[in-house]
Amino acid sequence: MRVLALLDGTLADPDAPLIRVDDFGLMRGDGVFETILVVGGTPRELAPHLDRLARSAAMLDLPEPDRAAFERAVDLVLTNWTGGAEVALKLVYTRGVEGGDGTPTGFALGMDISPKVMAQRAEGIAAVTLDRGIEPGLMDRAPWLLLGAKSLSYAVNMAAIREAERRGAAEVVFTTSSGSVLEGPTSTLVMARGRTLTTPPAELGILPGTTQAALFRAAEREGWAVEVRPVDVAELYAADGVFLVSSVRKITRVHTLDGKALPDAADLHARLADLYESEY
Amino acid sequence: MRVLALLDGTLADPDAPLIRVDDFGLMRGDGVFETILVVGGTPRELAPHLDRLARSAAMLDLPEPDRAAFERAVDLVLTNWTGGAEVALKLVYTRGVEGGDGTPTGFALGMDISPKVMAQRAEGIAAVTLDRGIEPGLMDRAPWLLLGAKSLSYAVNMAAIREAERRGAAEVVFTTSSGSVLEGPTSTLVMARGRTLTTPPAELGILPGTTQAALFRAAEREGWAVEVRPVDVAELYAADGVFLVSSVRKITRVHTLDGKALPDAADLHARLADLYESEY
Structure with missing residues (x-):
């Protein structure tokens, strides 16, 4: 409808x-x-x-x-x-x-x-890292590049998802050319380790996430630590859980990154999903 | 109409x-x-x-x-x-x-x-250089960034022109972060020095220009040398003429770059405009 x-x-x-x-x-x-x-x-x-x-x-x-x-x-x-x-x-x-x-x-x-999003929420997704071709500092130095604006010019975001699909995955984790984690084409990346949630800073040239903010609010209230700092791709493999979060996909766990299985985060996903829902 | x-x-x-x-x-x-x-x-x-x-x-x-x-x-x-x-x-x-x-x-x-384009064709334009935030090699390394595709996602190109207008200019010469010339937001850059026309290579992540190609064909036929190679911003100041060329603007001369007057290229512009028209 x-x-x-x-x-x-x-x-x-x-x-x-x-x-x-x-x-x-x-x-x-x-x-x-x-x-x-x-x-x-x-x-x-x-x-x-x-x-x-x-x-x-x-x-x-x-x-x-x-x-x-x-x-x-x-x-x-x-x-x-x-x-x-x-x-x-x-x-x-x-x-x-x-x-x-x-x-x-x-x-x-x-x-x-869409049924696709419903399935991804439940089952998680495989993602690939793709170079977004931007470096820290570019957003401030070149505001005409509109980094951090949610514009209708999303052809690159869509092309990245098609590239992920060609590689047998459903989603993308954009990175800087030097391997710092940015965001998904239509989502924010959140990493969990112990009782700490981490997301990369908007100053890297990414969109501040509304769902990530809601999740962090809820998590902080329940005694989790939350931090906003640069994250290297290597850290994602050492995390307890990696999630792409957005309004429509909610908290979607990444079970596979660049073809490598990440630690099973099904239970952690359920806890974070509950935390997020507790905001409403 | x-x-x-x-x-x-x-x-x-x-x-x-x-x-x-x-x-x-x-x-x-x-x-x-x-x-x-x-x-x-x-x-x-x-x-x-x-x-x-x-x-x-x-x-x-x-x-x-x-x-x-x-x-x-x-x-x-x-x-x-x-x-x-x-x-x-x-x-x-x-x-x-x-x-x-x-x-x-x-x-x-x-x-x-538009009357604006008609005026720019006749009178030339002031342009500013703006960092496009891309480096050589990115186009090949990251095809999902769609560098060199003429997509409808042109919000950045439009934002760059607004930034030029804020700086008292009409147009933009995009550059790499290290100062290599790329293209205009809706045009190709052509530099003239002596009897040589130069344009930056598409492999830098820019659009191959149809009007630039027509101009180069005509120029070669008339004994000009033409070359496709990286161009540094500093070279533009030493050129006999700098032009932004596109289908609708034809051969438009840049009379001012980043607030500095370029050498008067009115006669050169007339010669190149004639060359271009001789193709049709």
Whole structure:
């Protein structure tokens, strides 16, 4: 099932064309997005997602998103949702049409969680490391590279996942050229060792994770240590568990990395999944 | 004026919505494009543009574009064009809609040349150098980064041009972190010194230029030397002329680089512009 709501507070048919060919979102990948998980009618981390949408928009010099209009569109989707308990809710915000009056294009689209994601949540995934071609310091030095913005220009992220599939895996752990861990193409990496959770810093040029933040909040409350620091690929093999976390995939464990089996983290995965759920 | 033709051989209204919100071209910048200059009803370098569209599509693992269908769409636009003598003709090809049958979305859109481009062709431009954050060798080592593919994920290219404008310039010369010249966000860099034209190699992770290739063909025929080799930024200041060339901008001279005036290349520009036009 899919429900589509626009920023003007109306519903639209998701199977009908809505976007003009000269929309900069299509022509140039010039826009930003968020994907929010909704469970039982309640969006998770809505405020952090809307905050991040605004940060991404600012990095692209887009007009500030109309937060109330996005909240209304979210409500409208959820009010009209008659599908399953979980919804993947996508917010999209583009620079609008070429030669237009500068009005951005924006919408909220609710979709079912794909069977593939449901299986990955339950069974875990094999991942491969792929060089993202960036080095520490680049984000600050070259803000026009939009590192850390969740833009619509995700062709590289999609190409990386196809490369993983060619290598018999489902997902990617991006690294710097010198082997420092970054993130997944659509997820944040979290490593567990003992009672410590670790994730790489956003300053490396990656997206601050909303789900990672929620998990860290819950973990800290339960007495875990959490740290944000650079992580070398070699550390992943020595960890008790490696996870790719995102709104829709929740806490997904990586059971195999670059063809090598990681230690069995099924129990640890269950504990972290419970921790994460305890936030809601 | 604008004329829009689809791959099925029909015309469509460019002011009406055509694209679904779940088109991967919009949602993920997951598609490829070309921009072709048409003069007096004849598209320039059509075959090289269609070749490059196919190469870009292959780099993104898209189905091979239907060349005959794109040629038909081009014809249809031009047959129905009643505007000025020059047309900017854009070909777009995306992965299609999510959950669809895999049929790509494709169209040809004819547009007027913008007054801004007309002015830049005549008067030249100020440009700034901006770090593209890539190093030689990355393209071969990490093909999933899609370096050298003309994908719809152009948010960085657009952000770079906005950064140039913030610095009082109109255009960008991307460089490697170590100061080797790459390309413009939507153009190829050509340097002239004596009777030699030089452009950086595509192997650095940049797009092979169709207009640069046409210019080099014409120049060689007229006895110029042409070379494809790495160029340091410092060399640009010592050149007789620096040009950003693309289908729609043709041969545009850079009169100012990073705030410093370059040698007056107005006469040289006129000679190269004539050379380029002699190809048609």
